Amino acid sequence: MLSFTRSRKSYYLLLACAATSICLINLFYLTETVDNHRLSGFTFFGKPKPVGEYAHDGHPIVSLMREANRQWLAYDNSRSTNFRRTVAKYREIHGRHPPPGFKEWYMFARKKNAHNVDDFQQISGDLRPFWALAPADIRKMAAKLQNSDGIAGVRIRNHKVSIDMESWRPETLRDSIKRIAKFLPDMDIALNVMDQPRVMVTYNDTQEYLRTEALSRSLPSDALDQFTLGMDYLYGKDSTIEGVEPEWFSIAGRPYMSFANESCPPGSPARANISTKDADKLYKSPSAGFITNFTASSDLCTVGPVLGDSHGFLFSASSNIISRKLLPVFSECKVSVNNDILFPANMYFMNDKRYVYNPRHDNEWEDKSDTLLWRGVTSGGVQLADNWHRLHRQRFVQAANSTEMESRTVPILAENNMKQYRNFSDFSPSNFSLDHFDVGFTEAWGCIPDCSFYDDIWTYKEPKDFSQQFKSKYLVDIDGHSFSGRWRAFQHSKSLGIKATIFREWHDSRLFPWRHFVPMDNRYDDLYALMTYFIGLGNSSSSTLPASGEPYVQSHDFEAEVIAAQSREWAQQALRNEDLEIYLYLLLLEYGRITDDNRDSIGYSGDGSELDHFDAQYPFSMPIQMVVGDHPDTP
Ligand SMILES: *[C@@H]1O[C@H](CO)[C@@H](O)[C@H](O)[C@H]1NC(C)=O
Ligand SMILES: *[C@@H]1O[C@H](CO)[C@@H](O)[C@H](O)[C@H]1NC(C)=O
Ligand SMILES: *[C@@H]1O[C@H](CO)[C@@H](O)[C@H](O)[C@H]1NC(C)=O
Ligand SMILES: *[C@@H]1O[C@H](CO)[C@@H](O)[C@H](O)[C@H]1NC(C)=O
Ligand SMILES: *[C@@H]1O[C@H](CO)[C@@H](O)[C@H](O)[C@H]1NC(C)=O
Ligand SMILES: *[C@@H]1O[C@H](CO)[C@@H](O)[C@H](O)[C@H]1NC(C)=O
Ligand SMILES: *[C@@H]1O[C@H](CO)[C@@H](O)[C@H](O)[C@H]1NC(C)=O
Ligand SMILES: *[C@@H]1O[C@H](CO)[C@@H](O)[C@H](O)[C@H]1NC(C)=O
Numbered sequence: 001m002l003s004f005t006r007s008r009k010s011y012y013l014l015l016a017c018a019a020t021s022i023c024l025i026n027l028f029y030l031t032e033t034v035d036n037h038r039l040s041g042f043t044f045f046g047k048p049k050p051v052g053e054y055a056h057d058g059h060p061i062v063s064l065m066r067e068a069n070r071q072w073l074a075y076d077n078s079r080s081t082n083f084r085r086t087v088a089k090y091r092e093i094h095g096r097h098p099p100p101g102f103k104e105w106y107m108f109a110r111k112k113n114a115h116n117v118d119d120f121q122q123i124s125g126d127l128r129p130f131w132a133l134a135p136a137d138i139r140k141m142a143a144k145l146q147n148s149d150g151i152a153g154v155r156i157r158n159h160k161v162s163i164d165m166e167s168w169r170p171e172t173l174r175d176s177i178k179r180i181a182k183f184l185p186d187m188d189i190a191l192n193v194m195d196q197p198r199v200m201v202t203y204n205d206t207q208e209y210l211r212t213e214a215l216s217r218s219l220p221s222d223a224l225d226q227f228t229l230g231m232d233y234l235y236g237k238d239s240t241i242e243g244v245e246p247e248w249f250s251i252a253g254r255p256y257m258s259f260a261n262e263s264c265p266p267g268s269p270a271r272a273n274i275s276t277k278d279a280d281k282l283y284k285s286p287s288a289g290f291i292t293n294f295t296a297s298s299d300l301c302t303v304g305p306v307l308g309d310s311h312g313f314l315f316s317a318s319s320n321i322i323s324r325k326l327l328p329v330f331s332e333c334k335v336s337v338n339n340d341i342l343f344p345a346n347m348y349f350m351n352d353k354r355y356v357y358n359p360r361h362d363n364e365w366e367d368k369s370d371t372l373l374w375r376g377v378t379s380g381g382v383q384l385a386d387n388w389h390r391l392h393r394q395r396f397v398q399a400a401n402s403t404e405m406e407s408r409t410v411p412i413l414a415e416n417n418m419k420q421y422r423n424f425s426d427f428s429p430s431n432f433s434l435d436h437f438d439v440g441f442t443e444a445w446g447c448i449p450d451c452s453f454y455d456d457i458w459t460y461k462e463p464k465d466f467s468q469q470f471k472s473k474y475l476v477d478i479d480g481h482s483f484s485g486r487w488r489a490f491q492h493s494k495s496l497g498i499k500a501t502i503f504r505e506w507h508d509s510r511l512f513p514w515r516h517f518v519p520m521d522n523r524y525d526d527l528y529a530l531m532t533y534f535i536g537l538g539n540s541s542s543s544t545l546p547a548s549g550e551p552y553v554q555s556h557d558f559e560a561e562v563i564a565a566q567s568r569e570w571a572q573q574a575l576r577n578e579d580l581e582i583y584l585y586l587l588l589l590e591y592g593r594i595t596d597d598n599r600d601s602i603g604y605s606g607d608g609s610e611l612d613h614f615d616a617q618y619p620f621s622m623p624i625q626m627v628v629g630d631h632p633d634t635p
Contacts, residue, residue, distance in 0.1 A: 049627045050365070050561045055554065059413065059421050060285050061514075061533055064292065065559065068514035069626065075512075079116045081620040084608035086117050094124055095217035097603030099593040100225050101183055103611065105586055108183070110618045112578040121509045123587050126341045129201070129209035129326055130594045131216050136233055138595045140243030142328050143235040145190035148246050150198070150321055151329065154189040155235060156181055156588075169193045172346035173330075180585045185227035185592040188235045190329050195482035196313070197334035198248075200322045202262045206339065209326065216600070223605035228598045246327055252320040253382065257300065257308040259322070263337035264301035276306050284521065287423060288413050288529035291521060294513035298502045298522075299336040307522055311502055312381025312391040313481060318446065328591075333483035333503040343587055344506045344580040347485045354465075355485045357492035357571075361467035365494055365561045370535050372498070373472035374400070374439045375464050378454070379446055379480040385453040392522060396478055396500075397441060397458070399524045402434035412529040414537070414551035424551045429528045436535055438472065446481075470495055473560060474534065476520070479503055491516065491571040496534075496564040500524065506583055510574050516567040534560040562627050569624060 054062045080086040083106055090098045109117055130138055146153030152170040155162050159181045163170040170191055177184070192198050201209075233241065251259055257270060264270040269279040280289065283296035283303075291297045300307070300314075308314050313335070331340035332347070347355055380391045388394050398404045409426035416422045440461035444451035466489060469475060476498045477484050483503040490497035491511070500520040513519040518534075520526060536555025593599050 049625075050558060050565055052558045052628070054559055054562075054628055055556060057415075057419065057421065057554065059533065059556075060287050060290055061530075061556070061559065064285075064290060064514045065563070068512050069628075072512050072515050072624075073626070075119075076116075076623050078118075079620075080118050082608070082615040083611035087604060087606070087608040089118050091219060093118075095214075095219070097219060097223050097605050099589045100185075100227050100602050100604065101589050101592075102604040103225070103606075104183055105582075105589060106611065107614060108180075108585060109582045110614070110620075112582060113573075113621060114579065114582050115573040115621055115624075116510070119510055120583065120586055122342055122506055123583070123590055126339075127590055127594055128213045129206055129339060130328065132209035132212035133326065135595050135597050135599055136231075137243070138328050139188065139231065139233040140241055141246075141325075142188040142190050142243075142595070143233055143241045144243035145246060145327060145329065146188060146235045148190070149248055150192065150194040152191045152193045153235060154191050156184050156187050156189075157234075158186065159184065165193070167193060168350075169346050172349050173343075176346075176349045176581070176584055177588070179581065180588070183585065184588050185229075185596070186231070186234055187588070187592055187595060189588075189591075190327070192329050192331040192340065194319060194321065196317060196320050197331045197338040197340045198322055198329045199325070199327050199331075199334075199339040200259065200263055200337055201324060201326050201339045203265055205324075205326070206263070218600060219605070220601055221605055223601055223603040224598070225604050225606075226602065227592055228596050228602070231597055244325060246323050247325055248321045248323050250319075250321050252317050255308060256314040256317070256320070257304045260300050260304060260335070260337040264304070268301035270301040270304040274305075279303070279305065284526075287421070288411060289521060289526045290529065291513065291519035291526070294519040295508075297519060298504065300502065301336065303502070303522065307502065310390050310392065310395060311479070311522060312379075312393075313479065313502065316381030316383070316387060316391065318382050318481060328595075333505050335502050336504065338504075341587070341591070342504065342506045344583055345483070345485065348488060348580055349577075355489060357489040358466070361465075362470045362494050365473065365564060368471055368473040368495060370436060370557075371472045372400070372437050372439065372474035372476060372531055373464070373469055374476040374478065375442050375461065375469070376478070376480070377443045377445045378441050378451070378458075381446070381481055383447040383451070388447070388453070388457075392500075393441075393478055393480070396476070396524055397439055399527055400433055400437045400439035402430045402437070405430045405433055410525070410528045412532050412537075412551065412553070414532075414553050415540075427528060427532075427551055432528065432532065432537060436531065439476070466493075473557075473564075474498060474531070477501070488571070488575050491567050491575055494564055494568055496560045497567060498530070507575060510570075511567075515563065516570055518563060565627055573621065573624070 080089050086106060087098055106117060145151050146164060152163060152165040152167065154170055154173055161174045161177045161181050163174045173191055261270045279302060283291060283293040285292050296302045326339055329340050330343050332345035334340045334342060376393060378393060380393045383391060410429050411423060411425045412427045413421040414424035441458050442460060442463040444454045470493050473495055475490050475495045477487050477490055479501050483505055497517040498520050499517050500522045502522060511517065518530060520530065532553045534556050536553055538550050538552040540552050593602065596602060
């Protein structure tokens with residue numbers, strides 16, 4: 001027993017140390033990328049949009065798509081299209097002036113054709129609590145963290161960037177910052193080099209910080225549009241940095257929710273005795289459990305109780321070192337209870353062909369097969385003979401396995417003889433999965449003592465690179481033991497992305513569920529209802545309910561194609577390499593301001609008119625066109 005505990009401990013330690021290499025394996029696994037596809041990229045731009053209408057059949061998914069389009073239109077129509085409006089809107093939203101250097105940022109963003117210059121809500125959301133701390137205290141913490149566990153130091157001095165660790169994450173961030181360093185003030189960045197987020201402040205403390213922030217808002221008319229030079233408490237300048245101790249502690253292998261609950265509001269499911277059925281009502285449709293609120297579906301305060309034992313990150317994380325202190329730590333992803341400062345993941349800046357979309361690897365929708373595809377390794381947490389079946393990837397591969405599903409039934413929606421959708425609660429999905437799913441692990445990895453307990457469980461499948469994956473219409477994206485690095489490529493592709501996740505990333509506020517992707521429950525209880533809807537099921541003449549007892553669902557290939565087209569069009573406007581840079585640039589201006597001793601009296605206080613001429617030279621792109629106009633539902 002003792003030796004088991006010890007070997008387990010050293011295993012966690014090993015994993016924690018190897019976090020950087022793990023990420024590469026974990027996020028995506030491919031052996032090589034082969035360019036053996038046929039070329040279909042000539043219509044990459046200017047391809048006509050799908051033509052048609054949504055089916056008038058009263059299915060709940062069409063209402064979800066319409067609602068998403070409505071929200072999207074409001075979002076796209078309200079964007080600023082000149083600098084005057086941009087600064088006015090910034091002040092309306094934040095109650096503050098934009099940070100110093102905002103005008104230069106705006107010109108940078110516009111020259112790179114940013115479509116929306118207002119939607120950087122994630123940045124302000126992440127930084128808001130820090131207004132409650134004194135700027136010098138944030139600098140002291142950032143300086144002190146430079147040498148901390150699982151943190152790399154990235155420093156900007158006099159527009160030059162340096163790092164203190166030779167490793168891919170700090171090296172990549174250094175190179176990204178180099179391109180914009182001439183616009184940035186001196187600062188210390190504490191970069192999280194682990195896959196998992198690090199900061200988890202309690203609910204009460206966060207509320208207190210947010211209250212303080214709200215009280216500190218002001219719009220001084222004489223604000224100075226420049227950062228303060230020569231501030232103290234930057235790393236290396238003062239020999240001793242007396243910042244607060246980070247007080248890291250490891251919760252690897254312990255139930256995440258028993259810590260996360262302290263960061264949840266009192267009445268939330270994570271803290272109150274709320275039944276699963278009542279919690280589900282907060283984010284799932286009554287029919288078939290489709291996700292109606294994607295934010296809530298990944299909010300651990302809402303879903304924590306049902307996912308606590310069934311998502312590897314929440315019960316079997318290989319490494320997880322956190323603090324309850326509000327520390328300025330920059331991370332690539334987080335879960336809903338974290339206070340890490342998000343930035344676009346280093347992976348996205350690496351131009352690695354395993355993660356980067358290349359249109360030459362893609363096919364037109366009509367040339368893709370009606371299949372749902374997923375490949376990956378068995379990552380997601382430490383796996384043991386008695387816990388692997390509860391991990392999220394493992395559950396998905398089993399739920400999609402036709403042999404495994406032979407004796408199981410699942411609920412879907414099917415047409416009755418009046419052509420109305422009704423609950424069909426005992427659908428046998430085995431044959432459907434056999435015909436339409438191509439899901440499997442490519443390799444076992446991350447087990448204690450070794451992965452031999454999988455010998456009779458999985459049939460390992462060949463890895464597929466993007467050129468092979470994009471032959472399928474439907475691509476599922478599931479967490480590893482961190483966020484999934486392939487998602488951006490899926491959004492760019494002509495296939496339809498289906499996503500289940502608990503992780504949050506820099507781009508979340510710009511991706512609209514049911515418009516840019518199909519959200520899936522982390523329990524996958526909606527998997528077959530989703531896929532029978534898009535692919536279709538059965539034969540309308542032979543299976544009219546209730547006579548034959550065979551369910552029939554009309555195919556909704558058009559609806560799937562529309563979402564895929566919308567996501568692709570938007571990704572080309574909002575998830576480009578330029579968009580990563582634009583985000584990072586504004587983030588570091590905002591971070592530079594909250595750490596500036598004069599933060600309450602600096603910023604851009606003009607009315608924006610200086611850029612009237614510039615705006616005339618760089619007009620904004622047209623609003624995004626709707627693929628399908630809004631027709632009233634047939635009764
Ligand atoms: C959190 O704040 C509430 C209301 O101010 C208070 O009743 C409660 O005791 C606090 N909880 C903790 C753990 O401090
Ligand atoms: C959180 O969970 C732990 C372990 O179950 C429990 O001891 C603690 O009281 C919970 N805290 C709250 C605020 O619910
Ligand atoms: C939670 O609620 C259920 C049903 O309402 C009840 O039976 C149970 O005793 C409650 N548990 C606690 C700990 O309050
Ligand atoms: C969705 O859930 C989030 C988080 O739980 C909540 O803040 C938001 O108000 C919900 N949105 C709607 C439209 O109900
Ligand atoms: C399916 O059943 C649920 C209750 O289990 C109900 O709320 C819903 O309206 C039903 N859906 C349809 C289409 O009949
Ligand atoms: C699955 O397909 C096989 C072969 O066509 C058939 O014999 C079987 O009845 C089908 N199973 C179900 C549940 O429809
Ligand atoms: C599906 O499940 C069967 C039975 O458990 C198993 O033999 C098979 O290897 C699984 N297939 C895959 C692709 O893992
Ligand atoms: C659908 O069922 C009808 C009547 O049983 C049959 O004639 C037809 O061939 C079937 N079509 C397909 C595509 O299976």
